[in-house]
Amino acid sequence: MGVKAKRTHASRQAPWRLQVRWTGKTMLLVIIVLVVSGVYLAVNARLARAGRDVLSLESRRSELLRITSELNAELASRTAPETMMEKAVALGFHPAQPDDVLFLTVDGYVPPADFVAPRPPAEPDNGQAMLSPAYTETLGDWLMRWFGASGDSS
Numbered sequence: 001m002g003v004k005a006k007r008t009h010a011s012r013q014a015p016w017r018l019q020v021r022w023t024g025k026t027m028l029l030v031i032i033v034l035v036v037s038g039v040y041l042a043v044n045a046r047l048a049r050a051g052r053d054v055l056s057l058e059s060r061r062s063e064l065l066r067i068t069s070e071l072n073a074e075l076a077s078r079t080a081p082e083t084m085m086e087k088a089v090a091l092g093f094h095p096a097q098p099d100d101v102l103f104l105t106v107d108g109y110v111p112p113a114d115f116v117a118p119r120p121p122a123e124p125d126n127g128q129a130m131l132s133p134a135y136t137e138t139l140g141d142w143l144m145r146w147f148g149a150s151g152d153s154s
Contacts, residue, residue, distance in 0.1 A: 077083065088094075137145075
């Protein structure tokens with residue numbers, strides 16, 4: 001009997017072996033599908049949570065921007081010149097007249113000297129740029145020297 005014949009004979013003899021093999025393969029496939037589905041659900045749950053966090057942070061940001069705008073408007077209205085003048089008059093202040101102003105002199109104080117901008121440094125203007133002699137040769141001069149030297153030696 002050959003190997004194939006023994007195999008066929010064994011499976012006919014014990015059909016439950018084929019059922020166990022197919023059941024095992026099916027269960028392995030089901031377990032793999034369940035694991036992949038679980039990972040997929042976990043990732044989606046994490047993404048959904050992150051999306052909700054982003055939405056709540058954006059709403060908080062817009063609320064804070066609104067509050068900041070309201071506070072800036074209130075500060076502007078409270079520090080308006082007309083409002084400040086009214087408060088000063090209510091507290092007993094009045095605009096200063098020239099006779100009300102007293103200037104103090106401090107003995108020994110020497111005011112700083114006025115700023116004088118320095119002159120720009122003088123550059124010698126001899127008609128040529130300040131280049132190194134190594135950079136004053138043109139491409140044409142170099143080619144003439146190179147070809148002229150090689151032409152003279154041949």
